[in-house]
Amino acid sequence: xxxxxxxxxxxxxxxxxxxxxxxxxxxxxxxxxxxxxxxxxxxxxxxxxxxxxxxxxxxxxxxxxxxxxxxxxxxxxxxxxxxxxxxxxxxxxxxxxxxxxxxxxxxxxxxxxxxxxxxxxxxxxxxxxxxxxxxxxxxxxxxxxxxxxxxxxxxxxxxxxxxxxxxxxxxxxxxxxxxxxxxxxxxxxxxxxxxxxxxxxxxxxxxxxxxxxxxxxxxxxxxxxxxxxxxxxxxxxxxxxxxxxxxxxxxxxxxxxxxxxxxxxxxxxxxxxxxxxxxxxxxxxxxxxxxxxxxxxxxxxxxxxxxxxxxxxxxxxxxxxxxxxxxxxxxxxxxxxxxxxxxxxxxxx
Amino acid sequence: xxxxxxxxxxxxxxxxxxxxxxxxxxxxxxxxxxxxxxxxxxxxxxxxxxxxxxxxxxxxxxxxxxxxxxxxxxxxxxxxxxxxxxxxxxxxxxxxxxxxxxxxxxxxxxxxxxxxxxxxxxxxxxxxxxxxxxxxxxxxxxxxxxxxxxxxxxxxxxxxxxxxxxxxxxxxxxxxxxxxxxxxxxxxxxxxxxxxxxxxxxxxxxxxxxxxxxxxxxxxxxxxxxxxxxxxxxxxxxxxxxxxxxxxxxxxxxxxxxxxxxxxxxxxxxxxxxxxxxxxxxxxxxxxxxxxxxxxxxxxxxxxxxxxxxxxxxxxxxxxxxxxxxxxxxxxxxxxxxxxxxxxxxxxxxxxxxxxx
Numbered sequence: 001x002x003x004x005x006x007x008x009x010x011x012x013x014x015x016x017x018x019x020x021x022x023x024x025x026x027x028x029x030x031x032x033x034x035x036x037x038x039x040x041x042x043x044x045x046x047x048x049x050x051x052x053x054x055x056x057x058x059x060x061x062x063x064x065x066x067x068x069x070x071x072x073x074x075x076x077x078x079x080x081x082x083x084x085x086x087x088x089x090x091x092x093x094x095x096x097x098x099x100x101x102x103x104x105x106x107x108x109x110x111x112x113x114x115x116x117x118x119x120x121x122x123x124x125x126x127x128x129x130x131x132x133x134x135x136x137x138x139x140x141x142x143x144x145x146x147x148x149x150x151x152x153x154x155x156x157x158x159x160x161x162x163x164x165x166x167x168x169x170x171x172x173x174x175x176x177x178x179x180x181x182x183x184x185x186x187x188x189x190x191x192x193x194x195x196x197x198x199x200x201x202x203x204x205x206x207x208x209x210x211x212x213x214x215x216x217x218x219x220x221x222x223x224x225x226x227x228x229x230x231x232x233x234x235x236x237x238x239x240x241x242x243x244x245x246x247x248x249x250x251x252x253x254x255x256x257x258x259x260x261x262x263x264x265x266x267x268x269x270x271x272x273x274x275x276x277x278x279x280x281x282x283x284x285x286x287x288x289x290x291x292x293x294x295x296x297x298x299x300x301x302x303x304x305x306x307x308x309x310x311x312x313x314x315x316x317x318x319x320x321x322x323x324x325x326x327x328x329x330x331x332x333x334x335x336x337x338x339x340x341x342x343x344x345x346x347x348x349x
Numbered sequence: 350x351x352x353x354x355x356x357x358x359x360x361x362x363x364x365x366x367x368x369x370x371x372x373x374x375x376x377x378x379x380x381x382x383x384x385x386x387x388x389x390x391x392x393x394x395x396x397x398x399x400x401x402x403x404x405x406x407x408x409x410x411x412x413x414x415x416x417x418x419x420x421x422x423x424x425x426x427x428x429x430x431x432x433x434x435x436x437x438x439x440x441x442x443x444x445x446x447x448x449x450x451x452x453x454x455x456x457x458x459x460x461x462x463x464x465x466x467x468x469x470x471x472x473x474x475x476x477x478x479x480x481x482x483x484x485x486x487x488x489x490x491x492x493x494x495x496x497x498x499x500x501x502x503x504x505x506x507x508x509x510x511x512x513x514x515x516x517x518x519x520x521x522x523x524x525x526x527x528x529x530x531x532x533x534x535x536x537x538x539x540x541x542x543x544x545x546x547x548x549x550x551x552x553x554x555x556x557x558x559x560x561x562x563x564x565x566x567x568x569x570x571x572x573x574x575x576x577x578x579x580x581x582x583x584x585x586x587x588x589x590x591x592x593x594x595x596x597x598x599x600x601x602x603x604x605x606x607x608x609x610x611x612x613x614x615x616x617x618x619x620x621x622x623x624x625x626x627x628x629x630x631x632x633x634x635x636x637x638x639x640x641x642x643x644x645x646x647x648x649x650x651x652x653x654x655x656x657x658x659x660x661x662x663x664x665x666x667x668x669x670x671x672x673x674x675x676x677x678x679x680x681x682x683x684x685x686x687x688x689x690x691x692x693x694x695x696x697x698x699x700x701x702x703x704x705x706x
Contacts, residue, residue, distance in 0.1 A: 047499065073499045079529055084488045084522030091492020094470075094477060097499070099492075115519070118482050119489065125684045127460035128470040128477060161685050185687035302703060 014065050020206045029197040031171035031206060032136075033062050035178035036100060038210065040070055043098060046182060047074040049085045050102030059104050060138055060197060082111035086135065090120050093131040098182060103137030106191055107151040120187050121162030133188075134181045139167075140193035140234055140285060141317075141333055146324035152233075152286035152317075154262055157189055158295070164188040164215055165262040169196070169236035171204050173260055176213030184215060193234040193285075216264035220273070224253035227279035227346050230270055230296055232259040235283045235334065242339035252347045262292055270296060271304050278309040279346045283339055288316040310349035315342050361646065363582045370646050373415060373577065375655045377634050380407045380436035382659050383445050386667055387452055391612055395671065396452045398465045403433040405607035406541055408633025409574035410436030410509075413537055413602070416584035417441070417507060423473045424504070426588070427493050429486040430467060431479055431509040431539070433606070438467050442474040445663055449670035456676030463684070483514035487523030487536060494532035494591075505591040507535045507584075512552055513544025515561065524597065528565045533591035535584065536567075536599045539574065541606035546618040562599040574602030575633040578640065605631070 017037040019026045026034065040046045047070075048063060054077040057064030067075040078085040082103065089099035103109045109116070116135065124130040141150035157163050164186055168174040174192065181188035196202055221236055222243055229239045236258045246252040257273050259266060274280055280300060282293035293314035300312050315338045323329050361370060384402050391400045403410060410430075414437035417426035421442060430437045435448065450458035451466055459469035468478035477493070479486045490508040497504040514520050515538055527534045538558045542549060555561060562569025568590060572583040580602065587598040605627040609616045616624070641647040682690040695703050 076495075076530070079522070079525055081488075081522035081526060083485075083519050084491065084526040087485060087488025087519065087523060088492030088495055088526055091489040091494070092496045092499075093492075094472065094489070095493055095496035097496050114482050115485060115488070119480055119485050122480070124686070126464040126468065126478075126480075127684075129472065130687050161691065164686075 014069065017065065020208060023205060023208070025203040025205045026171055027198050027200075028171045028174055028192075028202045029060065029062060031175040032178055032192060033064070034206075035175040035182070036063065037066065037069075039100075039179055039182045040066070040074065045096060045098045046100060047076065047092070047097060048100050048102065049076045049078055049089055051078055051080055051104045053077060053102050058102060060194065063102065082108050083115050086112040086115045087119065089133045089135075090115065090123070090131055093133045094129060099133045100182060101133065101135045103135065105145075105149045106137040106139035106153055107148045109135065109137065109153050109189075110156065113156065116157065116163070116187075116189075117160045121160045123162075124186070125162060130185050131187050132185050134178070134190050135187070136178070136190035136192060138194035138197070139191040140195055141322055141329060142195045142234065144324060144326065144329065145194075145322075147321045150322040150329075152191070152284070154189075154191060155286055155291050158262055158292055162187070163263060165191070166215060166260065167191045167193070167233045167262060168260055169193075169221070169233055169258050171202055172206055173213050173219070173258075175206060176211050177215065177260060179210075180212040180215050183212065188215065191233065195234050196237075213260065215261045216266055217260065218266035218269035219258045219260055220255065220269075221258040222254065222256040224255035225277060226253045227281060227343055228255045228257060228273040228277045229281045229283055229339065229343070230257045230259065230273070231283040232262065233285065235285050238334065238336045239283055239339055241336040242343065245336070245340055246343055250344060250347070252343060254343055265295075265299070267299050267303070270299065274300055274304045275307045278307055279349070280308070280312045281339070281342050281346055282312065282314045283334060284314075284316050285334060286317060287319050288314070289319050291316055310346050313342050313346055315339050362578055363585055365578075365581070367646055369415075370641060371651065371655065373411060373581075374637065374641060374647060374652065375659060376411045376415075376436060376439055377407050377577070377637060378656055378659045379439055379445065379662070380411060381634060382663055383439075383448060384435065386663055387449070388612060390449070390453065390667070397454050398452065399611035399613065400452065401432045401466060401611050402608035403435055405627055405632060406433060406539065406574060406602075406604040407436045408577045408637060409537075409539065409580045409602040409604055410434045411440055412577045412580035413437065413507065413584040413600070414440035415581055416588045417475070417505065419475070421474055423475070425475045426505045426507065427475045427477065427490070428506070429477045429479055429490050429508040431511060432466065433511075433539070433541075434509050435467055437509070438476055441476045443467070443471070443476065444666070446666040446670050449666055450673055453670055453673070454675060455670060455673040456680070457673050461680060461684075462676035482519070484510055484517035484519035484523065487520050488526060489523075490534055491523045491527040491530070491532050494527065494534040495530055497533055498530070503592050505533045505535065505588050507537065507588070509537045509539060511544055512538065512540045512542070512549050512558065513547065515558055516552055524565050524567065524599065527597040528567045531594070531596040533594070534597045535587045535591055536597065537584075538599060538601045539604060540601055541604045543606055543610075543619075545610040545614070548618075557601060559599065559601040565597075565599070567596060568598035569601070570598065571601040571603065574604030575631050575636060577633060577637040604633070
């Protein structure tokens, strides 16, 4: 039953998608919400699928208010079935829709591994047509989420031809990359580090006009001449913390390259920075063996071996499942001190 | 048991007309004969991969797909055929030469030599080939039909799974999604006794697959899959239900796979006499021919004429496909993404030294 005041209640709940329009700063999460909202307003083919994204607005409230605005044919609360709704997204994309799938926690993306790697990633190549869809969700540790609410799943998909992967570190990039992902003709996995979601330090005023950040272009987060730190997502901020200490205590100027997208990998930007600093540290929050750092080191080896003054090193999480208890998780995750130690070793090599 | 001395019925069942009955006959014959050609080409090593026969179950393939609205402009119903649904593909307008070129891995095949057999798609004619991980197309077709609902189109989807694929998570998640979202989807479970060598008794403890329909809250039907007209009737009912907005349904087709999983399979696991019994007493084409003759819906002469035209069509298709070239190796790197090519190995690129990728 419609009660008086309901329309006003819905209206007032929509304030959170108008922050940029009003010139107010947004958090990382709000930037993502604005990107989805604006793309849904721009293109009627864009629609959402996921668990608890409608009535509840999503576990992290990314899609809050969208059901009321766009209706239940465009904001679909699904059964707990990652294969089911990821497959359904593929089917809808075959028909010309632009589905945006939410994994409630990105850890659950592995439930849909077959659908993503066997079906979606191969579709264009096997002549069944490209699949313009986005699979997004909260990833990453440091929030005491334990083994199944903290993962960084990129390496499993980094190896799969046919996928693109974005993993932003700030609100501007998150909004621009997500818009680019939704408009992209190929399937994009979009990882949102949940430690960044509501960090007050990441609030920023975004451009009022529509913009995208192209997939496949890295960004120099910090200029420096002494060594290059290649990293992405939340680690950009830990590396920044480390770089400030290195500058203050050691006089080492670290350049930080924020990859922003892992696929396509901006090899040119990596090689450019390597040729400038001749020393490279690769940092990721994902575990070590088979991680993205290995591939980056190999690309540097193939393309800029003679420019190196030191071996390429990496700082990553340990090769364990993600533990829950603070002393264990802190031990598991790469910390600023690890980056500082590795950078000092590299600088003195 | 029908009394064979009775006068022929005045009307053909399920609203079909004589032209349609004859078209179904031709499609059945085309399916069987095309597969026979593929076996020959396989023995000649012209088919480079496996050949998957639908011998003994062509009836349900053709008759179920025949219940769909067929168009060539992308506005008709959509079908997702399993490896043994060559007949369904032909109903939707797939050309024998396309199928032959797929099997023969030719450069001008629908997938340009990148995928095998009947795993190919055409959104204009309305089919999406499956992939080898079984059951995956149930959620995909749930999404296809979800979009029909989103757009308010009165189109229907049909997806096939075997008895084996009903055990997969994808089947369960897909049909459940379609049920909850009231997608206009017809899920056909072909119970042909075997998933490769595994009998149904090791696939499920359920008495029949149609019983699963109730668990998902969808309409269920079970039909003799080798009775062409009965299959058509049941499929038509499910398609009409879906088109009327009444949601998904599950149809169990009882049939029998008379050849192995693929041509290499010697079927050592099949009890003696079982295949012959089905071949001699329950072949869908034989049964359909008997029905047509008995009711005087088609004469032996008309059948011979149709058979000759099928043979002529296949002669031409085989000759044309045989003459096609294999793909250029350079095509390997195309089509992974919408734009650009994947880099080739520097050792293949003619460069005398590493040049990166």
